[in-house]
Amino acid sequence: MSSAKKNADRLIKKYPNRRLYDTQTSSYITLSDVKQLVLDNEVFTVVDAKTNEDLSRSILLQIILEEEASGAPMFSSDVLSQIIRFYGHAMQGMMGSYLEKNVQAFTDIQRKFTGTTPGAIDGKAFSPEMWTQFMNVQGPMMQGMMNNYIDQSKSLFVQMQEQMQNQSKNLFGAFPFVPVVPPTDKK
Numbered sequence: 001m002s003s004a005k006k007n008a009d010r011l012i013k014k015y016p017n018r019r020l021y022d023t024q025t026s027s028y029i030t031l032s033d034v035k036q037l038v039l040d041n042e043v044f045t046v047v048d049a050k051t052n053e054d055l056s057r058s059i060l061l062q063i064i065l066e067e068e069a070s071g072a073p074m075f076s077s078d079v080l081s082q083i084i085r086f087y088g089h090a091m092q093g094m095m096g097s098y099l100e101k102n103v104q105a106f107t108d109i110q111r112k113f114t115g116t117t118p119g120a121i122d123g124k125a126f127s128p129e130m131w132t133q134f135m136n137v138q139g140p141m142m143q144g145m146m147n148n149y150i151d152q153s154k155s156l157f158v159q160m161q162e163q164m165q166n167q168s169k170n171l172f173g174a175f176p177f178v179p180v181v182p183p184t185d186k187k
Helices: 003-008 031-039 056-069 077-086 092-114 128-173
Strands: 010-014 020-022 027-029 044-048
Touching: 020 031, 031 044, 031 056, 044 056, 077 092, 092 128
Parallel strands: 010 044
Antiparallel strands: 010 020, 020 027
């Protein structure tokens, strides 16, 4: 991260006593306050007060953990298990990029519907109540659209995985590997 970008970010220091200090407001803040910064689209960096190690991801993961523990979780245990299985797998980097692009696509769709981009209804953004009414009426259609999108994404992902397997076979197929044949029991 460049020093110019760091200077533009809001700096939050995390102390050994687990307290978070917002250098912009010169006050201690909570994880709820950090969550509000995220919701307000504030750019910030959380660093260890002693080592200056960037702890932003760790803090964001803590917020997600708290959100998942309270109310209705966004991720099922099955989805979380599947995500965990990708760690250490050759596809880990690709999966992270894939998830990031899909979340960004969903965010872009939501922006269009909520009016934070040009084309909002009568120039006004959807209020949370309007969004709820819209989803009640359009929910089934939106669900179908998202299911189609997910099916297409799944198909592309499987296709990409097959291409990688074929490329690996082509790359290593030139090497004279002797196939291992399991011994047969002859009685």
